[in-house]
């Protein structure tokens with residue numbers, strides 16, 4: 001059973017880290033993987049928290065740097081220079097945090113189950129990683145935590161695009177009964193079903209897979225695989241054979257992700273901090289703690305079941321959802 005530590009006061013971070021092999025990070029250069037927030041988003045993990053983590057890593061003589069990757073859609077985060085500018089605007093700078101900020105745009109191919117995922121250079125080359133993940137809702141995956149932070153945030157923009165593209169639905173007309181269920185459940189209003197006609201508005205489809213899950217006639221499949229499975233595989237590519245500590249910041253829980261400029265409103269009260277050396281356990285515990293306060297809040301808000309990424313993660317050997325919760 002995996003150890004997961006839960007605390008509400010960030011002053012207990014030092015004590016929480018003692019449950020894990022933080023001393024093993026000594027002398028190592030550590031990418032502190034986090035999302036530094038999209039322009040106008042106000043929910044991402046704040047510089048004060050990030051500085052607490054950096055200071056703890058320095059106590060054990062580790063050499064941390066803040067780290068993230070460029071994204072495939074237009075905006076400042078599309079390029080390294082643009083993202084660095086935005087990071088500084090959000091308070092992530094050497095002067096404020098005490099370490100460098102590094103953004104990667106290229107990566108190395110890692111093969112998992114016959115598919116290549118391009119893991120960002122600095123993650124690929126690291127032996128030890130500290131993942132700080134802000135937990136919130138997500139339109140395509142229900143919620144985003146550590147698995148999402150690595151599985152989408154740790155890979156190049158080419159792999160990000162491929163994950164999105166490969167999860168879009170493929171339609172088999174012969175099997176379709178034109179029941180219209182897929183159109184009813186699509187969170188993005190991307191489907192239209194009329195008498196003997198089925199139409200996908202491709203520009204509106206985000207590949208969340210909800211339509212595929214609800215079609216009882218097997219008329220819909222994913223082009224390659226469910227997006228939550230692809231993210232679990234990509235996370236596996238990022239952390240395989242590495243020593244990783246995962247800290248989930250389960251506060252400011254907005255309905256949508258840190259990539260969304262209009263991510264609000266907050267849909268659940270603040271929970272606190274959850275830490276583990278198991279990526280599946282830390283997300284499962286975060287989700288359970290949220291469910292205790294606001295049951296099924298993510299599926300109600302985004303209509304996508306967030307548990308899938310945890311189940312897939314466990315199935316592929318990314319981690320374990322069985323954990324012992326230690327409350328400080």
Ligand code: SF4
Pocket residue numbers: 175176177178179180181182183193198214215216217218219220
């Ligand atoms: S849910 Fe399946 S069977 Fe029903 S309209 Fe959609 S594709 Fe056709």
Ligand code: SF4
Pocket residue numbers: 167168169185186187188189190191200204205206207208209210211212
């Ligand atoms: S994959 Fe998601 S967004 Fe695309 S059509 Fe299906 S339900 Fe709608």
